[in-house]
Amino acid sequence: MSPVLAGVLQLLALVAALGLSYRPLGDHMARVYSSEKHLRPEKWIYKAIGANPSVEMRWPAYLRGVLAFSAVSVLFLYLLQQVQGSLPGSLGFVSIDPDQAFNTAASFVANTNWQSYYGEQAMGHVVQTGGLAVQNFVSAAVGIAVAVALVRGFARSRTGELGNFWADLVRGVVRILLPMAVLGALVLVACGAIQNFSGIHEVGQFGGGTQQWNGGAVASQEVIKELGTNGGGYFNANSAHPFENPTGLSNLFEIYLILVIPFALTRTFGRMVGSLRQGYAILGTMAAIWIGFTALMMWTEFAGNGPAFELAGGAMEGKETRFGIAGSSLFSVATTLTSTGAVNSFHSSYTGFGGGITMLGMQLGEIAPGGVGSGLYGMLIMAVIAVFIAGLMVGRTPEYLGKKIGTREIKFAACYILVTPALVLCFTAASFVLDTPANSMTNSGAHGFSEILYAFTSGANNNGSAFAGLNADTQWFNSTIGIAMLLGRFLPMVFVLALAGSLAEQTPVPETAGTLRTEKPLFTGLLVGTIMIIAGLTYFPALALGPLAEGLAA
Numbered sequence: 001m002s003p004v005l006a007g008v009l010q011l012l013a014l015v016a017a018l019g020l021s022y023r024p025l026g027d028h029m030a031r032v033y034s035s036e037k038h039l040r041p042e043k044w045i046y047k048a049i050g051a052n053p054s055v056e057m058r059w060p061a062y063l064r065g066v067l068a069f070s071a072v073s074v075l076f077l078y079l080l081q082q083v084q085g086s087l088p089g090s091l092g093f094v095s096i097d098p099d100q101a102f103n104t105a106a107s108f109v110a111n112t113n114w115q116s117y118y119g120e121q122a123m124g125h126v127v128q129t130g131g132l133a134v135q136n137f138v139s140a141a142v143g144i145a146v147a148v149a150l151v152r153g154f155a156r157s158r159t160g161e162l163g164n165f166w167a168d169l170v171r172g173v174v175r176i177l178l179p180m181a182v183l184g185a186l187v188l189v190a191c192g193a194i195q196n197f198s199g200i201h202e203v204g205q206f207g208g209g210t211q212q213w214n215g216g217a218v219a220s221q222e223v224i225k226e227l228g229t230n231g232g233g234y235f236n237a238n239s240a241h242p243f244e245n246p247t248g249l250s251n252l253f254e255i256y257l258i259l260v261i262p263f264a265l266t267r268t269f270g271r272m273v274g275s276l277r278q279g280y281a282i283l284g285t286m287a288a289i290w291i292g293f294t295a296l297m298m299w300t301e302f303a304g305n306g307p308a309f310e311l312a313g314g315a316m317e318g319k320e321t322r323f324g325i326a327g328s329s330l331f332s333v334a335t336t337l338t339s340t341g342a343v344n345s346f347h348s349s350y351t352g353f354g355g356g357i358t359m360l361g362m363q364l365g366e367i368a369p370g371g372v373g374s375g376l377y378g379m380l381i382m383a384v385i386a387v388f389i390a391g392l393m394v395g396r397t398p399e400y401l402g403k404k405i406g407t408r409e410i411k412f413a414a415c416y417i418l419v420t421p422a423l424v425l426c427f428t429a430a431s432f433v434l435d436t437p438a439n440s441m442t443n444s445g446a447h448g449f450s451e452i453l454y455a456f457t458s459g460a461n462n463n464g465s466a467f468a469g470l471n472a473d474t475q476w477f478n479s480t481i482g483i484a485m486l487l488g489r490f491l492p493m494v495f496v497l498a499l500a501g502s503l504a505e506q507t508p509v510p511e512t513a514g515t516l517r518t519e520k521p522l523f524t525g526l527l528v529g530t531i532m533i534i535a536g537l538t539y540f541p542a543l544a545l546g547p548l549a550e551g552l553a554a
Contacts, residue, residue, distance in 0.1 A: 007298055007326025010252055014330065017256050018263055025260065026267025026279075032175045033148045033168060034272065042170050053167035058160040059501030062149055065165035066142060066493060070109050073135060074486075077105040080131045090124035091200055091214065103478040108132050110489035111139040111371060113225065113232030113341050113464040114481060116473040120214040120235045125197055132232060133221045137181075140228030141172030143373030146493050147265065148272075150377045153500030154401045155273045160505045162497070176261075177228060184223035184257055191253065192246030193219040218243050226257035229371040231341030231464040239331070239344040240320050251327050251344060258334045258342070262286075262369035265376045273401055277519035282379055284524045289368035289531070290337055293361055297329040300353040318349025318468075329354075336361035339371030341464025348451065348468040355467070356547030359454055362461045363539045364531055365420065371462065377496050379527075383518070384413045384499070386530040390516050390523075400518060402508035412499040419491045421538045423460040423484045428453050428542070430480075437476050442469040446553070450546035455481060460488035 038046070038053055046053050057065065080087075081096040081104060096104065100117060107114040113136075117123070123132070145168035152162050189195050198215030218234045222244050225232055235241040245251055263283065270279020301315045302325055319328040328345040335342050336358040347358050361368075367378040388405050391398030398405040405413075431437035431452050441448040447469075454467035459481040466472070472481065517523065 003324055003326060004298070004302060006324070007302075007329065010326055010330060011294060014252060014255060014259075018259055021260050022264050022267055022283075025264040027271060029144075029176060029261075029264065029268040030271035032171050033163075033268070035171075038167070039174065042167075042174055045170050045174075046166065049166065051164075051166035053164050053170070055164055056161035057164055059149075059162055059497040059504075062162050062165045063494060063497045065169075066146065066497075067490060069138075069165075069169070070142065070490065073109045073138065074105045077108060077131050077135060078102060080127055081105065084124055084127050087124065087126045089126050089197065093122055093124050096122065099475050099478040100473065103482040104132075106482040106485045107459075107464065108135040108230070108232060109139055110462050110485040111143055111228070111230055111339060111374070112459060112462040112485045112489070113230045114459055114466070114472075114485060115232055115236075115464070116478055116481075118236040119233055125216060128221065128234060129217050133217070133224060136221065136224040136228050136230040136232070137173050137177050138169065140177060140224075140230065140372045141169050143229075143371055144172045144176070144261075144265070145169050145373065146496055147373035147376040148268075150380055150496050150500040151269050151272045153503035154380075154403060156504045157506060157508050160501050162500050162504060177224065180227055181220070181224045184227060184253075185219045187253060188219040188223055188250060191250035192242075193222055193250065194243045195219040213243075222254070223257065225342060226254045226340065227261065227372075229258060229262065229338045229340040229375075231335065231339075231343075233342065239342045245344055248322060248324075248327055251323050251331065254342070254344075255330055255334045258338055258340050259290075259369060261372050262338055262375040265373070266369075269376060269380075275401075275519065278401065281519045281521075281524050281527075282376075282383070284521070285527045285531075286367070286369040286375070286379065288524070288528055289364070290333070293337060293357060293368070294330060294333045297333050297354055297357050298326060300351050300357065301325045301329050315349075315351050315354065318346035320344060332358055333361060335465055336463060337364070337366060337368045337370070339366045339374055339462045339464075341458065343465050346468040347454070347465065348447075352446075352547050352549075352551030352553070355450060355454075356543055356551060358465070359450070359457055359543065359547060360535065360539070362457050362463050363421075363424075363543075364535045365417070366461055366463060367531070374462065378416075378492075381413050381416050381496065381499070382531050382534075383527055384409065385417065385534070386523070386527045387516055387518065388413075389530060390526060394514075396514055399509060399515060402511070403503045403506050404509060408502055409499055412495045412502065416492050416495040416499075417534060419495075420460050420488050423488055424453070424456045424539075425542060427456045427460070427480050427484055431456075431476070434476070436474070440471040440474055440477065442471070446546050446549040450550065453542055453546050456484055460484040462489050 081101040085094045149162040196215045201213050239245040266279045266283040270276040331344045365378045369375045387398040387400045451470040
């Protein structure tokens with residue numbers, strides 16, 4: 001079987017698995033966030049944290065809950081790393097340096113999971129399992145909660161209430177993420193991923209010498225890192241490590257985990273707003289971009305020129321032979337079009353255009369299908385922009401789902417789409433103006449520029465994947481990328497929740513003959529075009545200096 005055919009069959013199998021999961025998972029999540037009942041374990045949690053899950057919140061109160069919980073989480077995770085040397089199960093590792101501890105705490109709370117450390121050489125069992133893995137659950141639940149709050153803004157009328165943050169947070173963990181993670185971990189263990197609390201083992205190497213290997217609760221952390229679109233690896237090699245991702249089957253299963261909740265949330269959206277066709281329109285937009293990017297990535301990686309590429313069957317540098325080009329391309333597109341950041345290959349070793357595709361996937365806003373929760377609310381923001389543009393074309397006040405998109409709403413949407421590019425481009429420019437940051441680049445020229453552009457694109461978009469080749473474990477990059485991750489996560493949430501509150505206060509307007517039909521394929525095409533134009537106008541100059549210049553010079 002040719003590698004190209006194998007790649008096509010993997011893609012078809014992945015689409016089939018996602019299709020089978022779409023309806024039951026989407027409907028289940030809609031029931032979870034619409035139910036008025038509380039499970040007994042949930043009641044225990046509410047009592048422990050002193051929250052009343054029945055109290056409805058307006059958007060400022062909902063936002064305060066998000067920010068307060070996240071601030072406490074950053075502080076807790078930072079302190080846990082500072083006292084690691086005194087904890088049991090530390091495997092002899094000492095406390096983490098303050099700048100790196102800040103970077104890691106910000107990273108995992110922001111659902112970014114950018115790592116400037118070697119996991120197997122820095123973190124013990126308590127920090128890995130009691131700190132990082134816990135944040136993988138709750139940061140994902142925060143993202144879903146904010147998305148659900150925005151959906152309620154479209155679904156409700158004449159009220160500013162968006163639900164209860166604490167109830168949404170707890171339900172996301174208890175009823176969705178935890179059960180799916182348990183089942184997924186069993187599958188990964190069956191595929192060969194390890195799950196233990198053993199210490200460091202010294203093993204012999206072929207030809208003499210020894211090598212040290214860590215044990216750990218890897219399968220349980222691997223499953224939630226993918227399912228919650230987190231991405232932080234137990235080992236430095238991330239999902240290229242055989243303990244995390246042993247076989248081609250586990251690789252395909254991990255890609256499925258990355259995509260299943262973001263895609264299914266479009267059905268949840270359709271259910272909660274009372275129109276499944278609206279959900280299908282958003283799904284069609286996400287799917288069109290994802291399939292297009294996957295096809296482009298496979299084409300550019302299989303079509304590499306030169307004798308080395310031809311002998312290897314494509315651009316195999318930096319890729320695991322057990323996954324090949326197809327499995328690596330599928331993974332890289334899935335992880336950069338979502339806010340996952342897990343990698344099973346080195347993106348720096350991709351062709352010039354291939355590296356550009358991974359960057360552009362993040363620069364779209366990671367909305368196809370995007371991160372858990374963040375992908376849906378990001379796409380809905382783009383839908384608001386699209387109907388506004390359509391309204392300008394026909395001279396009509398724009399409407400979406402029966403809600404008028406006025407001056408206030410478009411300002412919130414505009415602020416949302418400007419925050420991340422400002423962070424990426426300003427920090428990238430500052431890194432080249434100053435002398436010290438540029439010394440961290442392994443490569444010069446266009447590829448070196450891509451290393452730094454990729455790092456801040458990954459951090460500000462809450463992706464977390466690394467281009468590889470950049471030494472990011474410096475005070476400058478630990479601090480600036482940490483700041484970019486926090487601002488890139490929580491500033492957009494401010495505008496999302498403010499928009500949700502504004503929409504929830506409105507009285508729905510009746511549909512007329514002049515109303516834009518946002519459930520039709522025409523709107524899906526308009527939305528895809530809006531997304532590509534906004535990203536292109538924003539990032540094209542930077543991409544032209546990096547991956548485009550490198551690709552054209554190859």
